[in-house]
């Protein structure tokens with residue numbers, strides 16, 4: 001019997017209409033377009049506005065886009081994982097809310113939190129349910145409303161983040177396509193450098209936690225930058241080496257979009273020319289769990305069946321990892337079922 005692998009048979013996405021560009025941000029905090037473009041590489045980010053609209057609102061739209069593109073009936077979906085650090089609520093899970101909104105009523109869903117590595121961890125997890133033969137159609141969503149936890153008085157963090165959602169469909173392949181390997185890591189000692197302190201069980205919301213601005217992202221930029229540059233490149237190289245892949249074998253690096261300098265350093269360590277790294281950070285900023293699926297969506301038309309992709313992430317936790325994915329279809333075409 002041939003080995004079953006989890007092929008990505010479609011990718012969808014959605015970002016909110018409202019755009020916050022560097023000019024406008026420069027009027028909110030003491031910064032400039034030049035500083036942000038040089039140090040981070042973000043030109044604009046999309047912001048979800050509207051009372052009561054949370055991550056599920058964006059996830060729903062990304063999944064509708066995915067199901068439409070792949071001609072998939074929502075009732076055929078077996079399972080949904082929503083990768084996010086900004087769930088609508090603690091419970092129920094955002095995945096459940098999206099299932100109900102989209103009509104994926106036969107699917108069970110849950111959320112997975114691993115900060116900026118959430119989507120990669122969720123994709124790897126979902127791939128196992130396909131490989132065992134247990135499920136046939138799984139939707140993996142990466143969605144975050146980062147504007148809900150970003151402090152727009154802190155110039156060191158607010159230029160980085162934006163809102164957005166992406167989603168992929170996973171289906172069984174017997175042709176060796178899809179998620180072929182992954183290498184995931186986490187180190188809780190990194191929590192001190194990047195976290196959101198309050199709102200969880202340790203520090204539930206009080207007037208004091210709000211006054212201390214503990215419901216926003218806390219980030220020690222340089223410590224995170226150093227760890228990101230070395231770990232993301234190390235893990236991307238490790239997965240290439242153990243699968244005997246050279247730079248020539250790689251069609252694209254699909255990197256987490258946190259900082260253009262981290263992306264360029266990772267591509268360089270892998271021996272890839274710059275145009276082999278998917279880059280859309282200038283348009284969306286860091287959408288946390290949204291970055292990888294949105295990158296694959298934006299580059300979908302350039303991809304060919306059999307292309308080797310290396311997905312690589314680094315984020316809060318610390319969490320980091322890489323995956324080797326063999327792309328399952330040509331350009332914008334829907335994968336043959």
Ligand SMILES: CC(C)(COP(=O)(O)OP(=O)(O)OC[C@H]1O[C@@H](n2cnc3c(N)ncnc32)[C@H](O)[C@@H]1OP(=O)(O)O)[C@@H](O)C(=O)NCCC(=O)NCCS
Pocket residue numbers: 030031032035036039040116155156157159160219220221222224225228258259262286314315316
């Ligand atoms: C946040 C980050 C862009 C800051 O860049 P940096 O080169 O490390 O800058 P530093 O923090 O050393 O700050 C250098 C100076 O720029 C200033 N600065 C910070 N943000 C600024 C802004 N938006 N505009 C202008 N100046 C700014 C600092 O105040 C500091 O000034 P000082 O020297 O007078 O104290 C960078 O550290 C980074 O990208 N880190 C990783 C973040 C990341 O990837 N997060 C997501 C996790 S997945």
